[in-house]
Amino acid sequence: MLGKRIELLDAEKTFKARSGPVQALRPIRLAIEESSFVSIVGPSGCGKSTLMNMIAGLEPTSGGEIRLAGQSSRKPQEGNAIVFQKDVLLEWRSVLDNVLLPFELHHITWFDRRSKRTNRELAMELLEMVGLAAFADKYPFELSGGMRQRVSICRALIQNPTLLMMDEPFGALDALTREQMMYDLLKIFDKYKFTVLFITHSIEEAVFLSDRVVVMSPRPGAVVRDIPIQLERPRTIDTRANPAFQKHVQEIRDVFKAEGVLKEV
Numbered sequence: 449m450l451g452k453r454i455e456l457l458d459a460e461k462t463f464k465a466r467s468g469p470v471q472a473l474r475p476i477r478l479a480i481e482e483s484s485f486v487s488i489v490g491p492s493g494c495g496k497s498t499l500m501n502m503i504a505g506l507e508p509t510s511g512g513e514i515r516l517a518g519q520s521s522r523k524p525q526e527g528n529a530i531v532f533q534k535d536v537l538l539e540w541r542s543v544l545d546n547v548l549l550p551f552e553l554h555h556i557t558w559f560d561r562r563s564k565r566t567n568r569e570l571a572m573e574l575l576e577m578v579g580l581a582a583f584a585d586k587y588p589f590e591l592s593g594g595m596r597q598r599v600s601i602c603r604a605l606i607q608n609p610t611l612l613m614m615d616e617p618f619g620a621l622d623a624l625t626r627e628q629m630m631y632d633l634l635k636i637f638d639k640y641k642f643t644v645l646f647i648t649h650s651i652e653e654a655v656f657l658s659d660r661v662v663v664m665s666p667r668p669g670a671v672v673r674d675i676p677i678q679l680e681r682p683r684t685i686d687t688r689a690n691p692a693f694q695k696h697v698q699e700i701r702d703v704f705k706a707e708g709v710l711k712e713v
């Protein structure tokens with residue numbers, strides 16, 4: 449299955465706050481190829497989440513246009529799935545029933561055509577893939593942070609996405625779990641080949657995962673660098689030792705230094 453192509457044609461955003469207009473994003477011109485993995489890195493408040501919400505159709509643009517798979521897009525589209533930093537699982541539902549939630553929420557769409565049994569089998573397959581099959585009947589409070597986020601990812605994947613958007617999905621996890629989640633995510637990406645838009649504060653995470661890293665300036669956010677990552681796939685635990693990896697990380701640090709985001713004291 450192929451992922452969606454994303455195009456931003458001078459898409460911009462100014463919020464109308466009580467104290468006056470807040471320009472969050474300057475006009476952004478960006479094209480993300482179908483089935484590519486693109487990360488957005490930038491300082492806090494530069495408009496990364498706003499950008500993602502606009503692409504997801506959750507936040508209107510103040511100007512310009514967003515196209516998904518060649519079509520002008522202003523509303524949430526079928527095939528878009530989102531994973532947030534907070535896992536937003538429903539505490540009163542089992543792991544399996546959390547993964548199955550989209551089937552219930554979208555009962556008037558194409559999900560209808562699948563039998564309940566098939567849905568469950570599909571959910572179990574996904575849980576198996578992320579090592580959680582044995583936890584299907586547990587409740588969220590019985591899981592670690594990393595396991596909870598894996599459940600959220602399964603809940604996104606069960607929607608059969610062509611565009612997976614992730615807003616700091618591993619931000620709340622400890623360093624080791626976070627690293628493991630990266631390997632798991634790449635395995636999933638290699639299998640499903642959807643388009644991934646990944647928001648992170650971590651330069652290393654962005655370089656490790658992505659085909660391209662888009663670097664943003666402080667607010668009002670603009671794209672200051674768009675870097676193709678020249679590292680072979682599949683990426684492995686040893687990829688970080690590759691001098692090309694270090695070079696990309698340094699290149700992005702240098703952009704942040706030039707932008708005044710990172711300062712030596």
Ligand SMILES: Nc1ncnc2c1ncn2[C@@H]1O[C@H](COP(=O)(O)OP(=O)(O)OP(=O)(O)O)[C@@H](O)[C@H]1O
Pocket residue numbers: 463464465470471472490491492493494495496497498499667
């Ligand atoms: N509803 C809103 N009304 C007014 N201003 C807003 C609103 N939402 C966001 N902003 C402002 O827009 C800017 C961009 O916010 P956004 O959350 O997109 O940044 P971010 O890069 O995702 O930040 P972080 O990395 O800290 O999550 C910020 O200055 C924020 O205060």
